[in-house]
Amino acid sequence: MDNNKPLLRISDIAEKLNVSLKTVRRHIHSGKLQSTKIGGVHRISEADYLQFLNTFKSETIEKQGAEKQPKHLKSKKTDTINWTDISDLWDTPKATQLTSADLFSGTGGMALGFQLAGFTPLCGLDWFKEAGESYRKNLKHPHIEGDITSNAIKKEFIYTVKQQLNGKPLTVLSGGFPCQGFSMSGSRIVEDERNSLYKDMLDIISELNPEYIVAENVKGLRSMLKGKVENKIIKDIEALGYNVNVTVLNAADYYVPQKRERIIFIANKINKTNYHPAPLLEPATYITTKEAIKDLIKVKDNPSINHVRTKHREDMKTRLAAVPEGKSLYDNYSDSWKKCSWNEASCTIKENHGGVNIHPIEPRVITVREMARLQSFPDWFIFEGSKSKQMVQIGNAVPPLLAKAIGLAIRKSYDEK
Missing domain, CATH: 3.40.50.150 (Vaccinia Virus protein VP39)
Structure with a gap:
């Protein structure tokens, strides 16, 4: 041990490595970082610190709080x-x-x-x-x-x-x-x-x-x-x-x-x-589909706010109503025509060759505005183009x-x- 250099504290090592105190203690307890207890407190020599740094260089970018x-x-x-x-x-x-x-x-x-x-x-x-x-x-x-x-x-x-x-x-x-x-x-x-x-x-x-x-x-x-x-x-x-x-x-x-x-x-x-x-x-505690779009059930069709319901045939309505939450209308298209869960966060919103998500309550696919809500777009954000193009925009959005x-x-x- 080099007695000419002051010993480092756990807080000094944490600051040098830009990691938490808990992370430094974990390395000491694992034996990767050598220390000496003085008065019940861990102290690390400069040499031991440098050896740890050279051997475990990747630790210099370790996360704070990654545990x-x-x-x-x-x-x-x-x-x-x-x-x-x-x-x-x-x-x-x-x-x-x-x-x-x-x-x-x-x-x-x-x-x-x-x-x-x-x-x-x-x-x-x-x-x-x-x-x-x-x-x-x-x-x-x-x-x-x-x-x-x-x-x-x-x-x-x-x-x-x-x-x-x-x-x-x-x-x-x-x-x-x-x-x-x-x-x-x-x-x-x-x-x-x-x-x-x-x-x-x-x-x-x-x-x-x-x-x-x-x-x-x-x-x-x-x-x-x-x-x-x-x-x-x-x-x-x-x-x-x-x-x-x-x-x-x-x-x-x-x-x-x-x-x-x-x-x-x-x-x-x-x-x-x-x-x-x-x-x-x-x-x-996720925000649920119900919390996000329930109020839109009572809103009449309004193109100015991108809220226009798709008009399905009666037989299609029956089929859509029968789809369980989280499941797809078609077995071979599991990522499209999927019904959102009402009391959970929605499944992934996407537009896949005309196959959008199914509304959990009404026998229809969701509207553009409902898609936008589930993607966290504010209601003032209005989408341009045809309805199908609007759906593609939202489905592809971050x-x-x-x-x-x-x-x-x-x-x-x-x-x-």
Whole structure:
């Protein structure tokens, strides 16, 4: 032991590693971190600390409070997750100087969520015409409609963002990129033309150099090519100078009345901790379908608020009424024509080739406004295009309250000294 250097306390180690006191004690009790008890209090030498740091270098990014990971989020895959409590910011987050921009923006769920979290959205980009119309109708910042693979469109998006930044850094660039174009050639992952969208996102990241990246995708991405796709995405983002953390979040944990699990990559290049928002609700206290849409049963059809019931034939009404909650009308289409649970958070909301969710009480599919409620869109958010296009927009959207939670977690990260 080097007697010339003062011994470190547990609190000193916790501060150096940016972890909780409980985490440091756990490493001491496991024998990974050597300590000496002096007067009944653990003291650690500088040499023992450095040995621990070198041997267990990955611990320097260990999560604060990860031992509190919710049971309903645990999976076979081990994630390094930094949970942060956002409850103190949830009700009245103040506006900040932080900025955001979103690729594959759809109708604007991610942009709205970051706006609710106190960010200033600068620009969105998507090719879907009707989604762009909805985006521009409800959100006041610019939106570029076009194909991200077009150099002209990419340049327009980058220029629009940089013009508004006026020399300042972009805080967050987000995107829910398509991922169908990955396949294997021998032991190597290859990408077909469908994945040029993913490559274009990386190009824009490289050009705009945002401080944080948020990437959202379906939970199934985790199992693509036995996890190799997820690992490639992490390595590609790390190659741009970012550290990355990834896990699955359930929208219902953040006041969205819907059980919707999505994989969320959070990355930064400004030497901060990547935080994921700790759940605000337990499964027993989720917002239910009944709480979210019961009042709309008494509201007459009104196209101006996107609330128009589908007119089914009598035989179809009988069939829809007979479907049990949580089950599908068709055995071979389990992800569409599924009936929402009335006294629980809804099953995942989606539009699948005309097959939307079945109302739990009335013998019909749910309306656009009911879909929007279950996705946590406010009633003032009006969707453009035909009814079928409106449903596609909502089914593909990031729930705004999930995006808000992610935005608040990034605020916690950004503000941490």
